[in-house]
Amino acid sequence: MSENGTRTVVTDGVALAYRAWGAETGVPVVLLHCLGEDGEDWRGPLVSALGGEHPVYALDLRGHGGSDRTGCYAMADFVADLRGFLDALGIGRAILVGHSFGSVVAYLFAQEHPKRVDRLVLEETGAMRPLDPPQEVPEAPRGAQLFDWEVTVQWVAQRNEPDPGWWERLASITAPTLLVGGGDRSHLPQEDLREMAERIPDARVVTIEGAGHLVHEARPMEFTRAVLDFLTET
Template identity: 30%
Template sequence: MRLNTIAAGQGPVVVLLHGLFGAAGNWGSIQKALAERYRVLALDLRNHGASPHAATMDQADMAADVAETLAAEGAVPAAVIGHSLGGKVAMALAQAHPATVLRLLVADIAPVAYPPSLRGYVAAMQGLALTPGLTRRAADAALAGAVPEAGIRAFLLQNLRLDLPVPAWRFGLDEIAAAMPALEAAPPLGPPYQGPVLAVSGTRSPYVREEHHAVFRSLFPAVRFASLPTGHWVHAEDPKGFLALAEAFLSE
């Protein structure tokens, strides 16, 4: 599948992959900064943003989408940066298509299976009545019981189109709901990726723990670890710190 791509800058290629419920535009300030030195491609994963919707959504398919898109863009090999689900897809890409990936930065995710902690968000969004005249305030109030964090509700509601006669979700919500077990799973195993890898985690995030480091090393022997004083959204909570790590890694 060819993915929607936002491109900026010239130079060596850097690819940005967003997380679950996100979109290419989430990388705005990071992409703009990196574009001063690189050709930066931010991709909408399948069933997200302006990319096509598809009934299947496992990590291998999503990695194949990225490989196909980069080949079509003449953007191989590339340095790949992925956050959360985008990090899982980036890891799957590096293992299945190693010639595509020059180096890999994985932001606050590990190559392990995760519990179904986000399915409540999906159910809440599926339960939102998409009726004409729906306002963002009313949608926010409807989600508040299942999604108590205002910042997360705002992030999810970026995907709600209220400009249509009948409101609709921009992403493929039903497809995402059906795919949650596959998305929660560990990335598909392949031969260890031998290229340089930087795993960046947030010190206040539960997603990457010390015991995950051994799993990283078994699949990515050249991995190094770094952390920032953030929660899960490392690049959004500390963009300067994230950029400093990313630019140093990319320039090696």
């Protein structure tokens, strides 16, 4: 374990840092952060609430935090990393909770590996359809960054012209799915979440009005309650 409490696994030559909390038994929960953050972003009420019943893991996606900056940031790379991470820890089936960028990684993984996802929580997720007008790549901030800015460059390109299969294969997700929106303060079109829920066979949307894009930070208790209620449904 490192000085900052992270551990590391290596999958296909890529070192991935992560944090581990919670119980030793139960269905593992893997938390996937948004663009520019790392696993530390999840520390708070959600982890405390989940940790009583589940092992909880917060992964630093490649290019972020303590994980390797590889220069290669196709969404397929992030999905492969997640699979390798689960394999390295001996996790056959997990609950995935993703925020924004991390939620896209989560649902693309669920499309490719439906039997490995027990339940799926997508916080302020993006509908991967072509953008018109396209996004422009923002100018890189000056100085050292806490993540590899090249992730942003490659993400914008993929966000503007996504693989059409990413939208089409939403119907192949078999895990019960909760989509959490931040309401009218979010920059994301909230109707996109509803359209996604219509395509995913077992999905529902919860809107936490006024939360904006950072739901689990702005309204941590409401977000935690929404997740717990979803996970305890029979």
